[in-house]
Amino acid sequence: MVYLTRRVTFSASHRLWSNHLTDKENYAIYDKCANPNGHGHNYVLEVTVQGEPDPRTGMVLNLTDLKRIVNEQVVDWVDHKHLNYDVPWLEGIIPTAEMLAIKFWERLAHDFPPGQLYEVKLHETENNIATYRGKA
Template sequence: MVYLTRRVTFSAAHRLWSQHLTEEENYHIYDKCANPNGHGHNYTLEVTVRGNPDPTTGMVMNLTDMKKITNEQVVDWVDHKHLNYDVPWLENVIPTAEMLAIAFWKRLEPGFPTGSLYEVKLHETENNVAAYRGEQTEAGRE
């Protein structure tokens, strides 16, 4: 089994705020990330597929196809956008790195051959990274 990763970058703004919390709770939990006007990040998104290289092409998947799927399903929607307001499929999502990784997975998975999407990893900063590998049963975990 070979794991192939395509990395892309994008810039976006967001505000961390939960409608299920009071104003005081939001500011206590999210601190400066609850700024009413939002704040921005230069994100790095890593999309990893897995499989056996095709004997004819030597590839698990064509990187050009990975780029096209990733851009069409995620990057073109989020780059230079305010994630809370400009991305319809993120409506009612608290745009933490964790929740974005899940949302990106859901957008990407249908575009890849069944079972080949292995991981979506989102670097919000150099120090903060969230990784998601889809819904897995206990028996299916590695």
């Protein structure tokens, strides 16, 4: 099995806030990330597919296709956006790195053959990374 990864970057802002918590609870949990105006990150997104290289092409997947899918399904929607307000398919979620990784997976999964999408890894900062490999 070969794993092929495409790495992309994008910038976006968000606010971490739950309507299921009190104001006091939100600030206690999310601290400065609960800032009413939000805050931003320079994200790094890694999308990994898996498979055996095609004997005719030597590729698991053409990198041009991988790049196109990642851009069309995720990056074009989120780059330089406020994730709480500007992205319809993120409406109603708390845009933590964990939830974004899941939502990005959901957007990407339908563009690959079943089982080819292996992993979505989102670097929110150098130190905070969320990885999602779909439902078990």
